[in-house]
Amino acid sequence: MTKHPFDKALALAEIGPGCYAGMTSADYWNMVGPFGGTTAATVLQAVLLHPQRIGDPLSLTVNYAGALQEGAFEVQVHPVRTNRSTQHWTASILQHDAQGQSIVTTTATVITAIRRETWSVSDTPMPKVKTPAESELKSYDDPGIWLQRYELRLISGAIPSEWHGRGDNSLTQVWMRDHPPRPLDFISLAALSDVFFPRVWLRRATRVPAGTVSITTYFHAGPKELRETGAGYVLGQASAQEFRNGFFDQSALLWNESGTLLCSSHQIVYFKE
């Protein structure tokens, strides 16, 4: 069986304690570097591979300090503190420049947790939207090859087809899954959380340079909810709250088709002008 492009992109080889070697993937290339979702997923992947890891992902914060260059990189992860049911990790991605100097491209913190069944309640019901089959399949040649790695069926809030400068909201709702389909796991969920194009493009109907500076994803799904999702669609909803002086924030929620909230994800994004 051929390996899924996502698994190829996320392949890491242990080269020392807490140190993993990887390679950027042409399949997930964005304009100036890898799609940020794969970078976030790569950090999480390294934690999941670590032999001392306990529990499942609870929280993932990834800070994009600089664009990864095409080629080899190293992920370093360190279990700073292990409690009875939570474990706190620090992580970074490094590359070597032409002079052999080590450059940090990414910093991150991860929390894993052993979760037990407790009283639970969902206070954010999935919005009533069209089914995936009723929703428009989008194909993008642009702006990044990585978009071809996702099946995106749009409900509302497409990338503007006309840049007329008169947007009025920043809400996107979209059914999405890996292309080709791949059973959802923690790393692909981490990547999906960053699929949304910059909210500023939609809000202004103006295309300006923009890029995620920091993303935080809280995982509500455990292995059971991931299994139930399988290779099905995930409803993603994203909107911004404030655009101010070069940065905006984005809040996103991801549900599976049966309406289970899988994760909530937040990011702060740079934009120009």
Added chain:
Amino acid sequence: MTKHPFDKALALAEIGPGCYAGMTSADYWNMVGPFGGTTAATVLQAVLLHPQRIGDPLSLTVNYAGALQEGAFEVQVHPVRTNRSTQHWTASILQHDAQGQSIVTTTATVITAIRRETWSVSDTPMPKVKTPAESELKSYDDPGIWLQRYELRLISGAIPSEWHGRGDNSLTQVWMRDHPPRPLDFISLAALSDVFFPRVWLRRATRVPAGTVSITTYFHAGPKELRETGAGYVLGQASAQEFRNGFFDQSALLWNESGTLLCSSHQIVYFKE
């Protein structure tokens, strides 16, 4: 002039490059350690004191790995990467145990940014609520002394007065400011972002052990907006989105009295049973 209790609690002394000594404050004591807001503010304070810092706070993520013990602590901050207009920091708080071993209680990442005036728009208008004068002044003897350091004028969503197990939502709206009043700055805004009591208490009307595991605050305010806020009230609004298997997420927004969104803040919180 007597120092404000917040400034006393946040006092740090440089003891080496990027290394600052502090002391927990009885004024901001919570049940098992310092109020988490002061811990977050302390990390930010150390970054703001660092001589290599550029720009103002943009993003702050603080992970509570373990409770700080009463007494001395060290904050270590490191500017991992400095770009033209953003700077990426890693940080940690350490204490020494009885054997002199160093224990990490807190990990964090901070991003500071030099912000320029750009196209800006607020997409989250302040809700129409009662004025601070019309809102009920709450006084809490319980559950932590730190609550006495804040003037809290409640609009909706108080700590339940009866633990009858039948809550139906997790929304709190409250006017708040330091007590005694103190002009708002980045560190006090970071602390205010964590003032809300655990959403699970409200949603279930059941008091269970709960504590923040990780908080991320995005700063929309710059020095101008802080100056305009002064020692006035800040409207805080917080609600949870999902309670599942021992953890819930909380999203909070903070506006000043003139309706400017100062920051958005998110956290993942542990709860028992």
